[in-house]
Amino acid sequence: MTQKSKVKIAVIGTVGVPGIYGGFETLADYLIQNLSNEFDFTVYCSKKKYKDRPKTYHGARLIYLPIEANGKSSILYDIVSIFHALFYADTLLILGVSGAFVLPFVKLFTRKKIITNIDGLEWKRDKWGKYAKKYLKKQEEIAVNYSHEIISDNKGIQDHVSESYNSSSNLIAYGGDHVFYEKLNSDTKTKYNLPDKYAFKVCRIEPENNIHIILEAFRNTNLNLVLVGNWNNNLYGTELKNEYTDDNLYLLDPIYDQKKLNELRSNCWFYIHGHSAGGTNPSLVEAMNLGLAIIAFDVHYNRFTTNNKAVYFKTAQDLKEKLNYIIEHDEIVKIGSKMKSIAKEEYTWPVISKKYKNLFLL
Numbered sequence: 001m002t003q004k005s006k007v008k009i010a011v012i013g014t015v016g017v018p019g020i021y022g023g024f025e026t027l028a029d030y031l032i033q034n035l036s037n038e039f040d041f042t043v044y045c046s047k048k049k050y051k052d053r054p055k056t057y058h059g060a061r062l063i064y065l066p067i068e069a070n071g072k073s074s075i076l077y078d079i080v081s082i083f084h085a086l087f088y089a090d091t092l093l094i095l096g097v098s099g100a101f102v103l104p105f106v107k108l109f110t111r112k113k114i115i116t117n118i119d120g121l122e123w124k125r126d127k128w129g130k131y132a133k134k135y136l137k138k139q140e141e142i143a144v145n146y147s148h149e150i151i152s153d154n155k156g157i158q159d160h161v162s163e164s165y166n167s168s169s170n171l172i173a174y175g176g177d178h179v180f181y182e183k184l185n186s187d188t189k190t191k192y193n194l195p196d197k198y199a200f201k202v203c204r205i206e207p208e209n210n211i212h213i214i215l216e217a218f219r220n221t222n223l224n225l226v227l228v229g230n231w232n233n234n235l236y237g238t239e240l241k242n243e244y245t246d247d248n249l250y251l252l253d254p255i256y257d258q259k260k261l262n263e264l265r266s267n268c269w270f271y272i273h274g275h276s277a278g279g280t281n282p283s284l285v286e287a288m289n290l291g292l293a294i295i296a297f298d299v300h301y302n303r304f305t306t307n308n309k310a311v312y313f314k315t316a317q318d319l320k321e322k323l324n325y326i327i328e329h330d331e332i333v334k335i336g337s338k339m340k341s342i343a344k345e346e347y348t349w350p351v352i353s354k355k356y357k358n359l360f361l362l
Contacts, residue, residue: 009041046064116151
């Protein structure tokens with residue numbers, strides 16, 4: 001009796017694995033770790049991002065393309081990956097919508113199964129210009145109409161797909177249990193001149209992450225804030241860094257050492273989440289898995305992720321008042337405990353991987 005061959009899955013749209021860049025890369029990494037025994041994975045990787053280029057990773061085949069995976073070049077990166085995958089894959093798992101305009105061809109002329117995670121609503125992000133927003137919105141529409149299965153990472157995204165395209169989608173978020181508590185090393189504390197007690201945030205420095213509101217709320221207070229981000233990446237970031245020079249504001253450049261980042265995050269007093277665009281943000285579910293109290297910007301995406309049990313703010317004054325309240329009423333530990341409980345039930349990689357597995361087997 002011959003053994004049934006594994007379903008061949010091409011993972012398209014990430015920088016690559018091991019996951020060293022962002023949410024999609026971490027997703028691809030843990031799908032491979034959890035499901036390689038049951039599926040035959042191939043992952044496309046950006047050659048420029050990996051100095052060492054092994055041929056396999058946890059049983060997955062790695063293919064390196066000499067193209068950047070982000071920005072405008074992501075369109076070419078995704079298209080080349082899609083057409084290459086047509087020669088061997090049974091299923092295309094496409095993360096993002098950059099190259100979606102080729103999906104009608106794939107669906108019409110091949111028998112490949114197309115599963116697309118449309119990510120957050122990229123076309124709403126302030127960092128994109130008018131024409132880029134129009135392009136991304138159109139790609140989202142094509143992805144929804146020409147994929148066999150759509151993945152929404154948040155109830156807000158799922159509602160958008162239903163209302164805008166009259167289409168159903170599969171609700172699958174991200175895991176965050178890959179982060180672990182790290183004791184704060186004295187060298188780390190000295191290197192970043194950290195105070196004993198501080199709030200923490202890590203993110204890209206972009207307007208939709210509401211950095212300006214958060215900094216204004218902490219200004220002229222006795223509360224310390226450590227904020228890690230790419231301050232020099234745009235005018236918004238450089239202007240904020242020049243303006244907010246208060247002693248209680250620790251504006252640190254990007255930290256790519258995950259252990260160091262976990263040291264800072266694990267030992268904070270509470271976590272500030274300012275994201276207002278997109279769906280389920282990986283840094284939020286990571287903070288929840290660490291049992292940190294969450295104070296989040298008040299949008300339905302964040303309320304859904306935290307099951308309406310975090311603290312929410314809309315303005316700098318609102319944030320300042322909420323901070324004073326939870327500190328005075330000793331609410332921080334209680335909120336953190338709720339976040340940990342939600343995360344362990346909904347945002348772990350075994351839970352997320354099982355949901356993807358069910359899609360692969362449909």
